[in-house]
Amino acid sequence: MKLLDILNITGRIIVKTGLRIGAGDSEMRIGGLDNPIIKHPHTLEPYIPGSSLKGKVRSLLELQSGLVPFTKGGPLALKHLKNINNDQQARGRKIIKLFGTGGAEEEELLEQEIGPTRVAFADCSLNEAWKKKALDEGWTFTEVKSENTINRITSVAQHPRQMERVPAGAEFDFRVTLKKFDQDAADNLDALLLAGLKLLTLDALGGCGSRGYGRIEFHFDDADLAAQFHNLSAFA
Numbered sequence: 001m002k003l004l005d006i007l008n009i010t011g012r013i014i015v016k017t018g019l020r021i022g023a024g025d026s027e028m029r030i031g032g033l034d035n036p037i038i039k040h041p042h043t044l045e046p047y048i049p050g051s052s053l054k055g056k057v058r059s060l061l062e063l064q065s066g067l068v069p070f071t072k073g074g075p076l077a078l079k080h081l082k083n084i085n086n087d088q089q090a091r092g093r094k095i096i097k098l099f100g101t102g103g104a105e106e107e108e109l110l111e112q113e114i115g116p117t118r119v120a121f122a123d124c125s126l127n128e129a130w131k132k133k134a135l136d137e138g139w140t141f142t143e144v145k146s147e148n149t150i151n152r153i154t155s156v157a158q159h160p161r162q163m164e165r166v167p168a169g170a171e172f173d174f175r176v177t178l179k180k181f182d183q184d185a186a187d188n189l190d191a192l193l194l195a196g197l198k199l200l201t202l203d204a205l206g207g208c209g210s211r212g213y214g215r216i217e218f219h220f221d222d223a224d225l226a227a228q229f230h231n232l233s234a235f236a
Helices: 050-065 086-099 105-113 128-137 189-202 223-231
Strands: 003-017 119-121 142-149 157-165 171-181 216-220
Touching: 050 086, 050 119, 050 189, 119 142, 128 171, 171 189, 189 216, 189 223, 216 223
Parallel strands: none
Antiparallel strands: 003 171, 003 216, 119 171, 142 157
C-alpha cells in the first residue's frame, strides 16, 4: 500500500436555515439557556465540529447502501459485511475504506487490505469575511428560538423551551482531506465522498432537522469541483 496523493477540498458552508449542534452542557446556569450550542471555549464563537460532518455524511451513505439493518443502528464494520450479496459488500467496503472502523478490527483490516481511514474532516470556523461583515452590521453569531408543544385537545401551548442556534446566512470555512493509495484507483472514493456531501445538502446537519433546522449548502473553492458537485446526482 503506497500513499500517492492527498486531495485537499476547501470551501464554505452556507447555513440556509438555523443550525443547531448542541454543546451537551450538563450544568444548569441561572439565567442560562436550556439548550446551548457548541462554541469555541476561548472566543465563544460557534463552529461546526468535523466529527458532526463526518458522522452525518457517513450515516447517510450507510443508509443509502441498504446495510443499516445489518448494523442494528451502529456504525458499519467489517463484521457486518459477512453473508451479504457482493454488490452491498463492495459498497460497504468502500464506506469502511473512506471512514474507517473500530480499532478492535485492526487485524481484519490488514488481512482484507482495507488500510487506514482515508478521509478527515476539520472543524469549521466562521468565515473571516462573513464574520467581519456580521460585526460591522451588528449581527449576532447566534439566535435563540422559543419552541413549545401544542395540546391536541385544548390547543394550549405547553412545555416551552429555548433553543440556541446559528442563524440562517452564517458562513463557515470547511476543509476535507482524502488520502489516495495505489490500491484505491478502482474504488473511486472521491466520488463516494462527494456523493455523501451531496446527500447532506438534501438532508440536514445537526439537531432538529425534522423541524427545518440544519439545511446547508457547500461552496467549493475549486471551480471544476464545484461544477462536478452541482451536476452530481446523489442517487445515480
